[in-house]
Amino acid sequence: MNNTVDRRHRFSLAVVFVAATTLCASVSGEERGDRDDDRGDRLNESQVKRGFEIVPAGVTLNLVGKNRALVGLGSYIVNTTGCNDCHTHTAYAPGGDPFQAQPEMINAAQYLAGGRTFPPSPFVSANITPNYAGRPAGFTLSEFLKVLRTGHDPKDPPGVLLQVMPWPVFGKKTDQDLTAIYEYLRAIPSLPNNPNPGPQP
Numbered sequence: 001m002n003n004t005v006d007r008r009h010r011f012s013l014a015v016v017f018v019a020a021t022t023l024c025a026s027v028s029g030e031e032r033g034d035r036d037d038d039r040g041d042r043l044n045e046s047q048v049k050r051g052f053e054i055v056p057a058g059v060t061l062n063l064v065g066k067n068r069a070l071v072g073l074g075s076y077i078v079n080t081t082g083c084n085d086c087h088t089h090t091a092y093a094p095g096g097d098p099f100q101a102q103p104e105m106i107n108a109a110q111y112l113a114g115g116r117t118f119p120p121s122p123f124v125s126a127n128i129t130p131n132y133a134g135r136p137a138g139f140t141l142s143e144f145l146k147v148l149r150t151g152h153d154p155k156d157p158p159g160v161l162l163q164v165m166p167w168p169v170f171g172k173k174t175d176q177d178l179t180a181i182y183e184y185l186r187a188i189p190s191l192p193n194n195p196n197p198g199p200q201p
């Protein structure tokens, strides 16, 4: 009789032990930052470093409340992927156009504030700086991921797709890369829409 109680007792102790071990394992997993979006996909430190080196002169980042490493990676992607060519008008400051063999100077005053037109199409590039609430182009992160993946802006009627923006290409990036782009765009200065839209000069 005593023996039976003892065995049952030992069994429930074992259950408690297994449950506690499982719980600890999942807590320490979270502490390590093992979330779905970055599991097995560690940040590339050399890209993060390069990202901070190539933030255009005159663009001051606000890192308060941001993930610094993601901002660096985001800068690396944004500033090596041509977002500036279409989303800053004009892309270069006067006297700073590398295509005219001038020392490069990105147009920091209008950095990513949109306003480039693509005649004869009616399309104008969007202002992708953070809005008053700190959201790039006004999007939450999940909306941003969706726009870049599907080309559909939730503010547009169903079925309408972005026509100039190379979303079929950018949308192939990993969640981590797209999240890094978003984090960088959160950190750049918020600007009103470009007051003088126009085509590439």
Ligand code: HEC
Pocket: 077, 078, 081, 082, 083, 084, 085, 086, 087, 123, 124, 125, 126, 128, 137, 147, 153, 161, 162, 163, 164, 165, 166, 170, 181
């Ligand atoms: C070839 C030009 C071009 C390039 C390069 C480009 N974009 Fe765009 N993007 C546009 C245009 C034009 C629009 C708006 C209209 C459209 O495409 O129909 C737009 C729209 C967007 C939108 C949606 C905004 C909204 O309000 O709907 C986001 C977000 C965006 N771009 C982010 C980016 C990022 C980030 C990059 C760089 C990784 C980038 N774009 C590169 C041309 C471009």
